[in-house]
Structures are given as structure tokens and as C-alpha cells.
Amino acid sequence: MSDAQEDGSEPFRVAIIGGGIGGLFCALAIHHHHHNDSSSSSSSFPSLPNDVGHNGATGTSTTAPPKIGTKRKIQIDVYEQAPQYREIGAGVGIGINAARLLHRLGLGSGLVKIAGQRQGTWFTFRRYENSSEVVSIPDAEPEPGDVRQSPCARSDLLELFLGAIRERGAATLHTEKACTGVTVLGSDNIEDRGGKVEVQFRDGTSAVADVVVGCDGVHSVVRDKFVTDANNKSVESGMIAYRGIVPISALEKDWPFDHWSNIWVSKHKHFLSYPITCNTKLNIVAFVTKRLGGGIPINEKEDEANKYKNIRESWSSLCDRDEVVADFADFDEPVQRIISLMDEKPGRWRINDHEPLSRWHFAGGRVVLVGDAAHAMLPHMGAGAGQSVEDGWILGRALADYLRGHDSDSRDGNPNGGSSGDNKFESLEFTMQFYQDIRLPRAQKVQAASRVGGNLYELQTEEMSALSYDDSLPVLGEAMRQRMKFVWSEDVDDSYNRMRDGKQQQQQ
Numbered sequence: 001m002s003d004a005q006e007d008g009s010e011p012f013r014v015a016i017i018g019g020g021i022g023g024l025f026c027a028l029a030i031h032h033h034h035h036n037d038s039s040s041s042s043s044s045f046p047s048l049p050n051d052v053g054h055n056g057a058t059g060t061s062t063t064a065p066p067k068i069g070t071k072r073k074i075q076i077d078v079y080e081q082a083p084q085y086r087e088i089g090a091g092v093g094i095g096i097n098a099a100r101l102l103h104r105l106g107l108g109s110g111l112v113k114i115a116g117q118r119q120g121t122w123f124t125f126r127r128y129e130n131s132s133e134v135v136s137i138p139d140a141e142p143e144p145g146d147v148r149q150s151p152c153a154r155s156d157l158l159e160l161f162l163g164a165i166r167e168r169g170a171a172t173l174h175t176e177k178a179c180t181g182v183t184v185l186g187s188d189n190i191e192d193r194g195g196k197v198e199v200q201f202r203d204g205t206s207a208v209a210d211v212v213v214g215c216d217g218v219h220s221v222v223r224d225k226f227v228t229d230a231n232n233k234s235v236e237s238g239m240i241a242y243r244g245i246v247p248i249s250a251l252e253k254d255w256p257f258d259h260w261s262n263i264w265v266s267k268h269k270h271f272l273s274y275p276i277t278c279n280t281k282l283n284i285v286a287f288v289t290k291r292l293g294g295g296i297p298i299n300e301k302e303d304e305a306n307k308y309k310n311i312r313e314s315w316s317s318l319c320d321r322d323e324v325v326a327d328f329a330d331f332d333e334p335v336q337r338i339i340s341l342m343d344e345k346p347g348r349w350r351i352n353d354h355e356p357l358s359r360w361h362f363a364g365g366r367v368v369l370v371g372d373a374a375h376a377m378l379p380h381m382g383a384g385a386g387q388s389v390e391d392g393w394i395l396g397r398a399l400a401d402y403l404r405g406h407d408s409d410s411r412d413g414n415p416n417g418g419s420s421g422d423n424k425f426e427s428l429e430f431t432m433q434f435y436q437d438i439r440l441p442r443a444q445k446v447q448a449a450s451r452v453g454g455n456l457y458e459l460q461t462e463e464m465s466a467l468s469y470d471d472s473l474p475v476l477g478e479a480m481r482q483r484m485k486f487v488w489s490e491d492v493d494d495s496y497n498r499m500r501d502g503k504q505q506q507q508q
């Protein structure tokens with residue numbers, strides 16, 4: 001079937017590889033910005049009471065958009081390897097920085113319905129053996145329109161995205177499409193500016209697109225095709241995480257604290273819980289370091305410490321609850337109660353991240369990375385999904401600015417299009433570099449902070465390793481007070497406007 005427009009021109013095709021949180025949000029953001037004539041972020045979709053525009057106001061725009069030509073149609077396809085779009089039943093904390101963007105996308109009321117409430121406290125860090133408080137970190141202040149920290153069940157979040165994609169006709173969703181390769185057509189030179197990109201799938205089929213977005217997670221096939229330097233490697237943290245969700249109703253009686261977001265810390269272990277699904281469920285992540293930085297074994301024999309290496313880095317990897325019981329046997333009573341409510345087969349995941357990449361776009365901007373494919377990070381800032389949301393939002397804005405200058409009248413057979421008016425987004429190379437300039441430094445700052453976070457919570461930073469448990473706790477308390485502010489406070493729309501205005505001034 002041809003997707004040609006009424007004027008006979010072909011649509012601009014975007015192939016998104018991977019339908020996780022990053023891929024689905026990216027599809028929605030590209031669609032949203034393309035159908036939104038403002039260059040800011042106001043919604044062109046019916047505004048719901050909880051859905052706010054830029055800077056909390058519906059439909060505000062701080063800068064003039066580039067000139068708009070006859071809009072070229074866009075065709076977005078999402079290719080997911082799994083037989084269905086599904087997230088395993090664990091939680092994910094959507095920070096206020098990412099929640100803002102969901103609200104701007106018109107998903108605010110849906111998000112509020114599925115989120116938990118942290119009751120003013122991001123986390124209270126507690127001693128493992130008696131639960132006494134080490135430090136309480138206040139949550140980010142809610143913003144107008146009920147924009148707030150939004151811890152959710154992953155499955156609920158994915159359903160919210162899928163529902164919006166279907167309702168808006170934002171993208172075509174494909175399943176059982178495992179990408180095995182990506183080829184730039186029309187040239188042997190991978191950096192060639194012309195041509196389209198072909199994606200190959202395991203089932204022997206292929207698809208051609210103008211832009212391929214690699215949202216295929218930490219083990220990204222798209223990334224591995226284009227990043228061939230020594231830095232393209234995952235890094236062992238030496239840590240595993242047990243995952244579970246338990247009903248809050250089973251804990252409410254005699255719960256000793258006035259909120260549900262707590263982290264119990266011991267040397268080389270921490271047990272974390274926060275509420276999801278309107279505070280009806282408690283999300284559990286229990287971390288244990290088996291080898292420091294993947295190297296020195298912790299309190300165990302060499303062969304014991306090596307066992308974790310056989311654990312799969314996969315949400316679907318399970319273990320016996322007895323393992324959690326054994327690893328956290330010396331933790332206080334509330335932790336024991338939570339563990340007793342976990343499934344008999346809780347999730348268990350080996351935790352790795354990835355070395356920072358120097359580049360996120362390739363082939364003259366025809367291939368670009370988003371989410372964990374670009375910046376897989378350890379989970380200790382609770383920010384990886386939020387960073388992938390920020391990626392998708394900014395990529396959507398940049399592509400919309402590019403396409404505004406490449407309307408159906410101005411392409412004239414030029415595969416890279418011609419620019420109309422004062423649009424500075426002349427090429428995909430510029431567009432993707434612009435996306436990278438905004439997103440890479442910030443995402444890599446969060447990536448680095450996540451590594452430090454893991455060592456802090458497990459009281460195993462260089463400074464803490466020389467200290468006793470008691471002496472480590474004040475160091476943790478001091479370090480925690482300021483850590484999250486830079487993640488939550490930045491508004492990526494402001495960064496986008498600032499950088500675009502700066503580039504326009506440079507070019508005038």
C-alpha cells in the first residue's frame with residue numbers, strides 16, 4: 001500500500017526500533033510535535049484538566065517558530081522484537097522532569113491515575129537493622145496542573161502510551177520484528193548524506209525509512225552497527241537487583257512509618273520501596289553487590305561471587321524468594337514483612353550500564369539513538385526512563401523543526417530536502433547534532449551520577465570503604481541532600497529554546 005500524500009509525494013518515514021518506554025514515548029512525541037504548528041510544546045490534542053502546556057500554561061510559546069510550508073506527511077513505524085508490547089510487572093519512578101513532558105503531551109490525567117504519591121518524601125534512608133532514620137530527602141514540589149513525581153507500574157505506563165498511540169493514530173505498531181541490521185542505501189559510505197536507510201529483521205523482512213531511531217535498549221543492535229570504537233561496551237556493576245510488587249493493604253496495619261518511600265542501607269546492600277498505582281501497591285527493588293565494580297568479591301568465596309555472572313540481564317529472569325530472604329536476613333522487621341509478601345519467584349536482574357558514547361547520530365543524521373541505547377545507566381538515580389522521555393521529546397521537536405523547512409513544495413527531488421524560509425534545521429545532520437547537543441551532556445551527567453549513587457547507597461565509595469557502618473551514614477546523609485535537584489529541575493523545553501535561539505543568532 002502506498003502512503004503517498006494527496007499531492008503524490010511520499011511521506012517522511014521514521015522507523016523506531018524497540019517499543020519500550022523510550023520507543024513508544026518517542027513515537028508519541030514525534031507525532032505530537034509534527035502535528036503541532038507551534039515550535040514550543042503546546043498540545044494540539046484536546047486539553048485535559050491535568051494537561052498543561054509549556055511552563056505550566058496551556059499553549060504558550062516563547063519564540064517564533066521557523067516558517068511553516070505545506071506540511072509533509074509523516075509515517076511512524078515502531079518495530080518491537082517481542083510478540084507483544086509488554087513490560088514486566090515492576091515499578092518505574094517517573095521524575096517530575098519527565099512527568100512535565102507527559103502532561104505537555106496530553107497524558108497528564110492518565111499519568112495521575114496510574115501514579116503513586118510519595119507523600120512529600122522522595123526517600124527516607126534508614127539503618128538496616130533497626131529502621132532508624134539516617135536522612136529524609138524531600139520530594140520535588142508539585143507544579144500547577146498536578147504535575148508531580150509519578151512512580152508507576154511499568155505495565156500501566158506502557159498501556160498509557162499504547163492507548164494514546166492507538167487513539168491518535170500516531171504510529172503503526174509491529175511485533176515480532178527483531179532488528180538484525182541497518183544499512184544506509186545508495187552509498188558505501190556510512191556517513192553519506194543522501195539515501196534512505198534499510199532495517200533488516202530476523203524474520204527475513206526489511207523496511208526502508210528516512211530516519212531510523214534506535215530505541216532498542218542496553219543491548220542495542222542499532223548502536224552496535226554504528227559505534228565500533230572500544231567505548232562501545234557494557235560495564236558490570238557487580239550488583240544484582242531483586243524485584244517485586246506487594247499489596248500495600250497487607251502492610252498497612254502496624255506500618256511504623258508515615259510514608260512508603262524508604263531505603264534501608266547496609267554495607268553492600270540496600271532495600272528500596274516506593275508506592276505505585278495510587279498507593280495500592282509497593283514497588284520493591286533490593287540490591288546486593290556481589291563484586292565491587294564487577295571485580296573484588298564481597299564477603300564471599302570466589303566461586304560464590306561468580307554465580308551472579310550467570311544471572312540474566314533481563315526483566316523476565318526469576319529466582320526463588322529464599323534467595324532474597326537469605327540476602328536480607330539481617331534487615332529489620334518491616335523489610336522481613338515486605339519480603340514475606342513477595343512472589344515465590346521474584347524477579348532477579350544483573351545490573352550493568354554502558355560506557356558513555358561520544359556520538360548518538362550517524363549516517364548524516366539518518367540513524368539516531370534514544371534511551372538506554374544511547375545512555376544505559378545504573379538505576380540509582382531512578383532516572384533512566386525519564387531520560388529516555390526527555391530524549392524522545394527533544395528529538396520530536398528537532399524533527400518537527402526540520403520537517404517544517406522541508407515541506408512538500410521544497411524538496412524537489414533533493415533527498416535531503418530544501419529549506420524554506422528562515423529555518424536553520426537545514427539538514428538531518430544539523431537536526432540530529434542539535435538533538436545530541438541538548439541531550440548528551442545532561443544524560444551523561446545523570447549516567448555518571450547513577451554510578452556514584454549505587455556506591456553511596458551501598459556505603460562503598462572510596463571514602464566510605466575506609467569507614468565503619470556508623471561512620472559512613474553521615475557521609476551518605478550529606479551527599480544525598482543535593483543529588484537529585486539537577487535531574488528534576490531542568491526543563492528541557494527551555495534548553496531547546498535557548499539553544500535554538502543561540503544557533504539562529506550565530507547564523508544570522
Ligand SMILES: Cc1cc2nc3c(=O)[nH]c(=O)nc-3n(C[C@H](O)[C@H](O)[C@H](O)COP(=O)(O)OP(=O)(O)OC[C@H]3O[C@@H](n4cnc5c(N)ncnc54)[C@H](O)[C@@H]3O)c2cc1C
Nearest residue numbers: 018020022081093178179217371372379382383384385386
Ligand atoms: C532495577 C532497575 C530499576 C529502574 N528504575 C528506574 C526508575 O525508577 N526510574 C527510571 O526513570 N528508570 C529506571 N530504570 C531505568 C529504566 O528502566 C530504563 O532506562 C528504561 O526502561 C529505558 O527504556 P528504553 O526504551 O530505552 O529501553 P528498554 O526499556 O530496554 O526497551 C527496549 C525495547 O526494545 C526492544 N528491543 C531490543 N532489541 C531489539 C531489536 N533488536 N529489535 C526490536 N526490538 C528490540 C525490547 O524488547 C524492548 O521492548 C531502572 C532500571 C533498572 C534495571
